[in-house]
Structure formats: C-alpha cells, structure tokens
Amino acid sequence: MQDFNNARYLSDQEVYPCPICAVGEISTMPLMEVMACQFCRHIFTADYENQQLQMADRQPPLMWRWNGKSWSERRLKDVEIGWGYTLGAIAFVVLPTTLIGITVYARPPVASSPLSWFPVFWTGLTFVLHLGIIAQLVIEFLDFPLGAYLQQKLQNLLPR
Ligand SMILES: [Zn+2]
Numbered sequence: 496m497q498d499f500n501n502a503r504y505l506s507d508q509e510v511y512p513c514p515i516c517a518v519g520e521i522s523t524m525p526l527m528e529v530m531a532c533q534f535c536r537h538i539f540t541a542d543y544e545n546q547q548l549q550m551a552d553r554q555p556p557l558m559w560r561w562n563g564k565s566w567s568e569r570r571l572k573d574v575e576i577g578w579g580y581t582l583g584a585i586a587f588v589v590l591p592t593t594l595i596g597i598t599v600y601a602r603p604p605v606a607s608s609p610l611s612w613f614p615v616f617w618t619g620l621t622f623v624l625h626l627g628i629i630a631q632l633v634i635e636f637l638d639f640p641l642g643a644y645l646q647q648k649l650q651n652l653l654p655r
Contacts, residue, residue, distance in 0.1 A: 502563030505546045513537070514548065514559045514566040516640055518647050521548075534647070535640045584629045592622040 503509065511530075513519040519534025523541075529551055530539045538551040549572065550556040559566040599614040634641055 504563070505541060505543055505548070505561040507541070507543070511561070512565070514557075514569070515550075516644055518644055535643060584632075588622065588625045588629060591625055592618060595621050 516535040
C-alpha cells in the first residue's frame with residue numbers, strides 16, 4: 496500500500512510539510528515522541544493510528560488529518576468554528592463600509608470643495624481597517640508566524 500501515487504503514511508520516520516507555516520518541515524525530534532518544525536519551532540504530537548497531528552504548544556490545540564499527501568480537515572480540538580463567526584466577520588467588514596458608502600452616495604460632497612475626495616477616502620479607509628482587524632484576529636487565532644514567513648519569502652527572492 497505504501498507509495499501508492501506517492502501517497503505516504505504519517506510515520507515517525509519521515510519528514511512532512513509544516514501545517515502552520517508551510518515553509519518549514521516537521522520531523523520527529525531525536526529521543527522524543529514529538530514532531531517539531533525546524534522553521535517556526537512549533538511542536539506537534541502525532542497520532543499514527545488515526546493519521547492525525549495535533550499542536551502541542553497551543554490551547555485549544557489545532558488538529559489536522561494526514562491524507563497521504565497533505566494536511567486536511569484543520570480544526571480546533573473540541574471547538575467548532577461555526578458559520579456564525581464567519582458571518583460575523585463578513586458583517587463587521589461590510590456593514591460599516593456600506594453605511595458610510597450609502598451616506599456618501601445620498602449626500603455627495605460639493606464637487607468644488609477642496610475636501611470632496613475625503614468621503615470616498617473615508618469609505619475606503621473604513622473597509623481596509625475593518626478588514627485588517629479581522630485579518631489580525633485570524634493570524635492571532637492560527638498563531639501564524641507572519642513576520643518569519645515574510646522574511647523567509649523575501650530571502651528566497653533575493654539573490655545570494
Ligand atoms: Zn512551521
């Protein structure tokens with residue numbers, strides 16, 4: 496069954512892509528029963544029987560299932576992220592922007608005034624800032640090492 500279409504099983508003998516940073520690789524640490532990423536330094540415990548991986552340094556832990564080629568079914572252990580959160584996040588970005596946009600549309604500024612650009616700018620700023628807050632929450636939630644990730648990407652772009 497091994498090596499069927501290059502699919503492989505999760506085992507303590509091999510190296511796998513890191514499900515957190517997608518830059519590093521995780522492998523079993525010498526003399527220990529945990530796996531660690533050499534790039535973002537997160538630590539994982541593997542359940543070889545169920546082909547699952549769990550973050551060991553985060554509460555509640557994120558979990559993944561190994562499908563033979565990649566990590567799938569990312570979820571928080573014992574926590575369901577329902578549609579409510581997704582809808583809430585979309586509403587948080589869309590509603591204020593729409594409200595301001597409607598106001599600007601209904602009461603357009605006098606075109607000759609020096610600040611006539613401001614309402615449109617303000618609408619755009621509202622959208623960008625609210626989107627930024629959501630992005631920040633998601634990054635914090637996933638514990639994504641954004642700085643390290645960007646640094647790595649930048650280093651790969653620069654000639655050595
Ligand atoms: Zn990593």
